[in-house]
Amino acid sequence: MKLLSYNIQYGFGSDGVYDMTRAARVIDGADIIALQEVERHWSRSGHDDQPALLEALLPHYYTAYGPAFDMDASIHDGGRVINRRRQFGTMILSRWPILWTRLHLLPMRRMLAPLNTQNPALEALIVTPLGPLRVFSIHLAHVGVEERLEQIDHLLALHARTALQGPPWSGVDDEPARNWTENQPEPPCPQSAIWMGDFNSEPGSAEHARITGTTPYHPGARYAQGFSDAVAHLGQNLHTHEKIIAGQRRLRQLDHCFVTNDLTPRLRRAWVDNTETASDHHPLWVEISAASGGDI
Numbered sequence: 001m002k003l004l005s006y007n008i009q010y011g012f013g014s015d016g017v018y019d020m021t022r023a024a025r026v027i028d029g030a031d032i033i034a035l036q037e038v039e040r041h042w043s044r045s046g047h048d049d050q051p052a053l054l055e056a057l058l059p060h061y062y063t064a065y066g067p068a069f070d071m072d073a074s075i076h077d078g079g080r081v082i083n084r085r086r087q088f089g090t091m092i093l094s095r096w097p098i099l100w101t102r103l104h105l106l107p108m109r110r111m112l113a114p115l116n117t118q119n120p121a122l123e124a125l126i127v128t129p130l131g132p133l134r135v136f137s138i139h140l141a142h143v144g145v146e147e148r149l150e151q152i153d154h155l156l157a158l159h160a161r162t163a164l165q166g167p168p169w170s171g172v173d174d175e176p177a178r179n180w181t182e183n184q185p186e187p188p189c190p191q192s193a194i195w196m197g198d199f200n201s202e203p204g205s206a207e208h209a210r211i212t213g214t215t216p217y218h219p220g221a222r223y224a225q226g227f228s229d230a231v232a233h234l235g236q237n238l239h240t241h242e243k244i245i246a247g248q249r250r251l252r253q254l255d256h257c258f259v260t261n262d263l264t265p266r267l268r269r270a271w272v273d274n275t276e277t278a279s280d281h282h283p284l285w286v287e288i289s290a291a292s293g294g295d296i
Contacts, residue, residue, distance in 0.1 A: 001128060001288050004030035005196035005255050007139070007281040010039045010088070011050060014277045018045055022278035024057035030285070032126060033093040034137035034196035038065065040087040041073040047084075051091060061093040066103035066122030068139070090122040090137040090197070099125045099132075099187045100168050104158060106151040109144065116143050121155060121197075125167065125187060130266070130290070132188040134162070138197030145206060148199070152210045155195070160225065162191050195227060195258040198281065202252050203232060211258055227258035230286045231270045238272045240282045257286040266290065 008023040027033045038054075041047045051065040067087035075082050092098065104121040121138040138155070141147040167189040173181045201207035209216065213226020231238055231253070239251035259267070268287040276282055 001031045001130065002029070003194065003196060003257060003286040003288060004033045004283055005137075005198075005257055005286075006033065006283040007036040007198040007255060007279060008038060009279040009281065010037050010042070010045055011048075012045075012279070014280050019278070020048070020050060020053050021057060024054060026273075026276055026278050026283050027093065028058055030093075031095045032128070032135055032194075033061070033091075034135065035091040035093070036137060036139040036198045038089060038091045040067070041084045042086060042088075047073070054091070054093070058093065061095065062098045063091065063093050064098050064101045064122065064124050065089065065091045066101065066120050066137070068105065068120035069118040088117070089120050090139055092122055092124045092126075092135060092137050094124070094126050094135075096126055096128055099127060101125070102168060104155070106140070107147070107154050108141070109147045109150075111143060114143065116141065116147075119151060125189065127188070130288070131192075132190050134190060134193040136193065136195045136197070138195055138199065140197070140199045140201070140207070142200045145201075148201060148207045149210060152207055156210075156225065159191075159193060162189060162193075165189075191260065192262055193227075193260050194263070195256075196284075196286075197256070198254055199256050200254055202254065203229065208256075224261075226261075228261055228264045228267075230257040230259055230267050231284075233264050233267055234270050236270055238270065238284070239274065240272055240284050241280065255281055255284045257284060259288075263288065 011018050011020045038050050040049045067089035071086040073084040073086035102123040106119045119139050119141050121136050124135050140151050167187045170186050211227050213223035239253050240255040241252045243250050266288045268289045270286045272282050272284050274282050
């Protein structure tokens with residue numbers, strides 16, 4: 001089973017050209033895809049509805065979109081209001097049905113300078129050949145470490161409440177005539193989870209340590225509630241972003257795939273296509289297989 005995390009930079013490539021077909025070409029072939037920076041009705045992208053474009057370009061995928069923020073982009077046609085929303089957020093695509101989703105708006109700090117924006121985590125329950133998994137497409141703040149740590153703590157707290165909270169609905173329908181459940185059983189909500197996305201932080205950072213439950217004071221020590229970094233677990237050193245910082249070219253891994261520790265035995269390989277120019281980020285691929293070693 002191939003997982004893909006990709007910040008598509010709202011369709012603009014590293015060459016500055018806007019072309020959603022390039023992003024669609026990159027992600028086609030993955031089984032579960034977590035996208036960041038997907039938008040609707042911005043003038044810079046021709047007021048395109050990018051989730052709808054991706055659905056048209058990739059009709060064999062189930063999709064879910066979670067906008068981080070939502071602003072008015074309505075226009076008037078004579079005396080009629082044409083309602084449109086200017087949105088920016090994350091998206092999940094899957095070869096298998098997405099049974100339910102939840103959009104989590106992450107803690108935010110008001111900024112004087114530079115610009116700061118609301119960040120999301122889109123949670124989706126997907127019934128995969130490995131069983132039901134909670135998959136997240138996450139985009140952490142790009143400005144401050146403090147804000148990112150608050151966002152990570154928020155996500156870890158949500159993860160810790162999984163068994164207590166359960167799925168979006170639970171219990172027995174006490175109004176069967178209204179058919180709240182659509183005659184479906186209570187959906188699953190497992191503890192097993194995969195976090196993919198643009199974390200705007202690198203291995204070795206305070207943010208990375210908070211997610212993996214590691215501590216610099218005791219090398220090799222890990223807290224039980226931490227996630228495993230798929231790339232680090234596989235002993236690889238990859239980069240997903242290139243930038244000139246203080247006159248030097250920096251190769252950074254800002255995009256990650258973290259899995260709950262029960263899934264680490266299934267990790268097989270991870271790779272990045274550093275030749276891809278469809279975005280300023282490079283796509284991160286992770287392959288996960290059955291515990292017995294067979295491919296899925």
